[in-house]
Amino acid sequence: MTNKEIENIVDVRIKSIVNDEIEKFIKDSLDKEITKLLKSNNSKTRKEQLDTIKSAMESVYKMMWVKRDFWKSDIG
Numbered sequence: 001m002t003n004k005e006i007e008n009i010v011d012v013r014i015k016s017i018v019n020d021e022i023e024k025f026i027k028d029s030l031d032k033e034i035t036k037l038l039k040s041n042n043s044k045t046r047k048e049q050l051d052t053i054k055s056a057m058e059s060v061y062k063m064m065w066v067k068r069d070f071w072k073s074d075i076g
Contacts, residue, residue, distance in 0.1 A: 037045040064071070 032047070037043045038049065040046060
């Protein structure tokens with residue numbers, strides 16, 4: 001191997017390590033911020049998340065209610 005090839009390999013490895021550390025830092029910071037937002041009762045993010053979950057659960061309930069005749073034979 002030439003010195004140039006070795007330098008390229010080292011550069012790629014260093015970039016990979018740095019990118020991994022940056023991604024880990026960003027992910028950890030993002031997790032902390034989201035956790036902080038969701039713990040706050042007056043958070044807009046928390047309200048949006050709860051509204052989304054409520055809407056999804058209502059949609060599932062409505063779909064199950066509409067299809068209830070299909071499930072009756074399996075349940076009863």
